[in-house]
Amino acid sequence: MQVTETLNDGLKRAYQITVPAAELDAKVNAKLEEARKDFQMKGFRKGKAPAALMKKMFGKSVLGEAMQETIDDAMRGHFDESGDRPAMQPDVKMTNENWEEGDDVEVEMTYEKLPDVPETDFAKLKLEKLVTKIEDEAVDEALTNLAESTSNFESRRKGSKAKDGDQIVIDFVGSVDGEEFEGGAAEDYPLVLGSNSFIPGFEEQLVGAKAGEEVTVNVSFPAEYQAPNLAGKDAVFACTVKDVKEPKPAEIDDELAKKYGMEDLEALKTQIKERLADEYAGAARMVTKRQLMDGLDELVSFDLPPSLVETEANQIAHQLWHEENPDVQGHDHDNIEPTEENKKLAERRVRLGLLLADVGTKNEITVSDAEMQQAMMQQARQYPGQERQFFEFIQKNAGAQQQLRAPIFEDKVVDYILELADVTEKEVTKDELQKAVEALEEE
Structure with missing residues (x-):
């Protein structure tokens, strides 16, 4: 086998690999001989099939495998010897396109090698490590956020209007085309305005409502709504507001x-x-x-x-x-x-x-x-x-x-x-x- 360098430009490399026909034929014969040991052919004892007959029957199918193995071996040998590491998978192609059995195999391999990285004196790097003390104010701020996220709700003064973030307690009945639908009614339902837990547009229409008021909410179910019988439909919800509650942060204590x-x-x-x-x-x-x-x-x-x-x-x-x-x-x-x-x-x-x-x-x-x-x-x-x-x-x-x-x-x-x-x-x-x-x- 012969490997000849044809390009050496920066990190680009190209090589011509020639596999002599005799070398390829020897590899084919070796593979056939290995297979013959366990091969049972009619009229012959196991492992005694004639080599010539084996080659006639299986030579062409083994040839491609032997050719690929030979080229792979040549590539591995080249990289082991040269120390090159290809940046990406090498491009390998046969150059004698009219190859016939008995000819030498000629292959071109091209690739970009990974560069040699120079030794670096990292002591020359001057860097800053930012250090931040944990102030009491930061801890207090975190505690306050926890307390607010653990809010309880307390009834507002009678006559107060519901605000975004308030919790309102409502009874509601929903209908489509004048007909009530399954799952569209509830009593004493606690709804936090602004939570977006209801159909788009529902909560906004209850902002400003007072306890004791009845509010008609008109909405449209989204086209992709999970219930096919309601998807894209216009709906009316008759709501009775029973209570309006404001959020009260939890106390910052052991509880x-x-x-x-x-x-x-x-x-x-x-x-x-x-x-x-x-x-x-x-x-x-x-x-x-x-x-x-x-x-x-x-x-x-x-x-x-x-x-x-x-x-x-x-x-x-x-x-x-x-x-x-x-x-x-x-x-x-x-x-x-x-x-x-x-x-x-x-x-x-x-x-x-x-x-x-x-x-x-x-x-x-x-x-x-x-x-x-x-x-x-x-x-x-x-x-x-x-x-x-x-x-x-x-x-x-x-x-x-x-x-x-x-x-x-x-x-x-x-x-x-x-x-x-x-x-x-x-x-x-x-x-x-x-x-x-x-x-x-x-x-």
Whole structure:
């Protein structure tokens, strides 16, 4: 077998692979001989069928398999010897299209190799880690929000008009074309105005109503309503308002804490502080990670495989187009041409992705089975009642596994680099931290 380089331009490579006919024939004979050991042919004992007859019967079918194996072996041998890692699947095609049995096999292989990532002195990176103290005001604000979300409702003063957010207690009877329909009536029903729990337009017509009033509500059932006999129909609801109640936040005390599974108010405050600490740490890491990526983007430069950049730019352009056109669900639209901004972002992503992958590989950073298991469990919580199906899907789908593994691997590499970088802490307020996070979203 002969492998000859025909192109060496930047990261682009091309090779001519020639498989001599004699070598291919020898591989075919070896495969037939291996199969002959267990082959039973009429008129011959098991394993004693003539080789010539075997070749006449099965030679052509074995030839294609032998040819593919030979070319695959040649490719593996080339990559092992050269050390090249193709950026994408190599393009392989036969060049002697009029090939006949007995001819040499000539194949052209082209690919873009992954670049050699230069060694980087991460100590040159100067980064800030934002640190935010948990102030009593933040804890009090969280407690207030909990109390408001645990509101009780108390009757308003007689004659008060119902406001958005109030709870009204009503009797109602619904009818379509003058006929009452099943499920369209209730007594003493507590309805919070603005909750959007009823048909669109229903709650709005009860704003301003008073206890003791009768209100006629005219609405139309949505065209996609779950009951086919009511979908798209106009309906009239005769409502009697029996009470108008305003929301009263719960008291911030031990009883509130018990509603959230805590022993007392101090235990609830401790839990809130822990949650805030996690939130602040997560937000600060986002800011530091962006600083790190910006620093690496300026510090490290190397050639990029054009195919990877083009693929990434197309994905970015496609995603942005769908964000701007949310009504288009399918992908049967016109081709989306990437902008220069898309291409620039693609170059950054590819460069940083290759750099992080290289750092992780050289420093033997891996994702453990335990880390994968934890990630799978976290994802499975998003599918209550279908956890088993989710686990089975992940176990059978290599692409899904990679989607889970990739962010864990990236975070571990980022942690490794941060240990080597020059990181100083900077104390900021909660509002300053929030502004720093918002600035990331605007970029």
